[in-house]
Amino acid sequence: MKASGKIGFEKALVGEAGKKAFLFSFGTALCLFGLTRDSFPGILSGLWRILVEPDYLISDYMDVGGMGAAFVNSGLLTVLFTSILVFLRVHIRGISIAAVFTVAGFSFFGKNLLNVWFIVAGVWLYARSRKEPFLKFIYIAFFGTALAPLVSQLMFGFHFPPFLRFFLGASAGLSAGFILPPLAAAFLSVHHGFNLYNVGFTAGMVGTLYVSVFRSHGFITASRVIWSTGHNGLLFPLCTAFFLLLAAAGFLLGGGKTPDSLRSLWKHPGRLIADFVDLYDFPATLVNMGLTGLVAVAYLRLIGGDFNGPTLGGLLTVAGFSAMGKTPRNIIPVLLGVVLGSVTKNWSLTDPPIQLAALFGTTLAPIAGEFGWIAGLLAGYIHSSVVLNVGVLHAGFNLYNNGFAGGMVAAILVPLIEAFRRRDKG
Amino acid sequence: MRHERFVVSRIVSELMNFFFSMGAGDFRARVSRSDEGHEIVIESDYAGSQGSRLREMTRLLRMPRAREMEQYSWSLSGDISTGQEIYLVGILTDTVSVDHDEQAGRVRITLFRKWD
Numbered sequence: 240m241k242a243s244g245k246i247g248f249e250k251a252l253v254g255e256a257g258k259k260a261f262l263f264s265f266g267t268a269l270c271l272f273g274l275t276r277d278s279f280p281g282i283l284s285g286l287w288r289i290l291v292e293p294d295y296l297i298s299d300y301m302d303v304g305g306m307g308a309a310f311v312n313s314g315l316l317t318v319l320f321t322s323i324l325v326f327l328r329v330h331i332r333g334i335s336i337a338a339v340f341t342v343a344g345f346s347f348f349g350k351n352l353l354n355v356w357f358i359v360a361g362v363w364l365y366a367r368s369r370k371e372p373f374l375k376f377i378y379i380a381f382f383g384t385a386l387a388p389l390v391s392q393l394m395f396g397f398h399f400p401p402f403l404r405f406f407l408g409a410s411a412g413l414s415a416g417f418i419l420p421p422l423a424a425a426f427l428s429v430h431h432g433f434n435l436y437n438v439g440f441t442a443g444m445v446g447t448l449y450v451s452v453f454r455s456h457g458f459i460t461a462s463r464v465i466w467s468t469g470h471n472g473l474l475f476p477l478c479t480a481f482f483l484l485l486a487a488a489g490f491l492l493g494g495g496k497t498p499d500s501l502r503s504l505w506k507h508p509g510r511l512i513a514d515f516v517d518l519y520d521f522p523a524t525l526v527n528m529g530l531t532g533l534v535a536v537a538y539l540r541l542i543g544g545d546f547n548g549p550t551l552g553g554l555l556t557v558a559g560f561s562a563m564g565k566t567p568r569n570i571i572p573v574l575l576g577v578v579l580g581s582v583t584k585n586w587s588l589t590d591p592p593i594q595l596a597a598l599f600g601t602t603l604a605p606i607a608g609e610f611g612w613i614a615g616l617l618a619g620y621i622h623s624s625v626v627l628n629v630g631v632l633h634a635g636f637n638l639y640n641n642g643f644a645g646g647m648v649a650a651i652l653v654p655l656i657e658a659f660r661r662r663d664k665g
Numbered sequence: 666m667r668h669e670r671f672v673v674s675r676i677v678s679e680l681m682n683f684f685f686s687m688g689a690g691d692f693r694a695r696v697s698r699s700d701e702g703h704e705i706v707i708e709s710d711y712a713g714s715q716g717s718r719l720r721e722m723t724r725l726l727r728m729p730r731a732r733e734m735e736q737y738s739w740s741l742s743g744d745i746s747t748g749q750e751i752y753l754v755g756i757l758t759d760t761v762s763v764d765h766d767e768q769a770g771r772v773r774i775t776l777f778r779k780w781d
Contacts, residue, residue: 240763241762242723242763243761245759330729330731375736376736377733427738427740428740512734512737514734517731517752517756
């Protein structure tokens with residue numbers, strides 16, 4: 240048998256234009272839904288409140304600026320970040336969908352139209368300084384916006400003269416973005432790709448460094464939880480319908496090929512970089528995103544959780560990473576591990592940080608995918624404890640707190656599991 | 666990419682891991698560097714009947730190069746090898762040719778990675 244040459248993008252069932260249209264439509268739909276939830280002046284004033292709010296964890300934009308402004312903020316950022324990919328002529332793959340959905344999700348609780356750009360610009364400056372194209376660092380820039388609250392806190396959280404606040408916030412954002420690219424690559428080998436939110440782990444380390452310096456100078460931020468409730472009647476059916484639509488669209492686009500592709504996809508352990516769009520094509524990926532999203536929605540509903548900005552962020556991130564690693568098969572053990580934790584530990588599954596720990600704890604899904612259900616259960620169980628204790632290190636300035644905690648859990652668990660399961664001679 | 670030699674060595678390491686996991690007893694790698702880039706030639710045997718794994722390997726090696734993912738992913742190749750990481754080799758290389766002699770139980774892979 241002889242095979243040569245690379246597989247061309249033109250062989251894909253859905254072309255580049257279709258995938259770009261999907262991401263743009265998603266952003267536009269978020270904006271349009273937001274516009275139905277409030278008057279135009281109401282949305283503008285809500286957006287302003289979102290921009291000037293210190294955004295460290297947990298700051299629910301549905302409470303800060305209202306539901307309309309939160310959806311418009313998320314939709315606009317989705318469209319803008321997709322536009323960057325289009326401008327740079329990046330092929331839309333699973334990682335692109337994961338990155339854009341993660342930005343969309345966290346734009347409900349921490350990323351806004353002002354604070355993200357300083358991080359992106361910092362990464363761009365790094366690329367310029369190394370004389371490398373920005374394209375190579377684009378996903379580190381996108382995921383790196385996890386540190387956007389650093390900017391907002393310094394600009395709006397302290398009582399300095401406005402010029403000084405702007406200077407400090409911009410400097411912190413630019414410098415954080417500047418140091419992320421080399422660190423993101425280095426930290427991958429710490430958890431061996433078993434923590435899907437790798438930049439979250441890196442950002443946690445960077446956030447810890449910055450906050451330590453701030454604290455040494457007497458800047459202390461009190462922890463807080465801004466968490467809206469009462470949206471379940473609207474957002475539960477909306478999320479369910481959205482994920483059903485994704486799954487149905489995937490089945491329609493893929494035709495008869497989808498079930499076979501989906502079966503293969505679900506056998507994948509999901510370890511980074513499992514780009515499902517490249518590996519199994521876009522339609523099967525869409526079905527996986529829809530079904531995995533539905534599992535997360537069902538979990539939230541069953542435990543009596545809240546559908547609000549932060550949990551919507553969790554659901555969208557789960558769906559986004561279902562284009563790059565997550566499947567129903569590998570997230571369910573992690574979710575069950577968190578549930579098991581609620582039996583033996585002194586917290587409730589409906590506590591806000593625990594609702595997020597379960598949804599975002601699925602960053603450890605590859606552990607279940609690679610080593611089996613028990614390992615996944617153990618990972619979820621341990622993660623639900625670790626995540627409650629590491630946020631204090633970066634004072635909530637790293638939005639991907641679960642990525643930070645997940646990195647630590649994976650770094651410890653994976654070598655142990657590997658050590659005890661290896662039986663081959665090599 | 667500034668880590669070009671590391672990337673190339675990770676590619677070789679990844680394929681060596683892969684073939685040893687398939688019971689290889691004789692794995693050979695040759696890397697030539699030129700003005701255009703690096704050519705990596707791998708020759709290996711394997712144990713038993715591994716047709717489906719080799720077909721999947723070939724599919725993954727044929728994935729198009731993804732420069733925008735390199736900085737994010739290159740350090741994972743050659744790490745813990747589960748077989749799926751061959752995808753990383755695919756997206757790190759520009760051209761590929763796989764010659765599989767099923768009767769002899771040998772595979773020859775030629776990869777080329779261009780300089781940026």
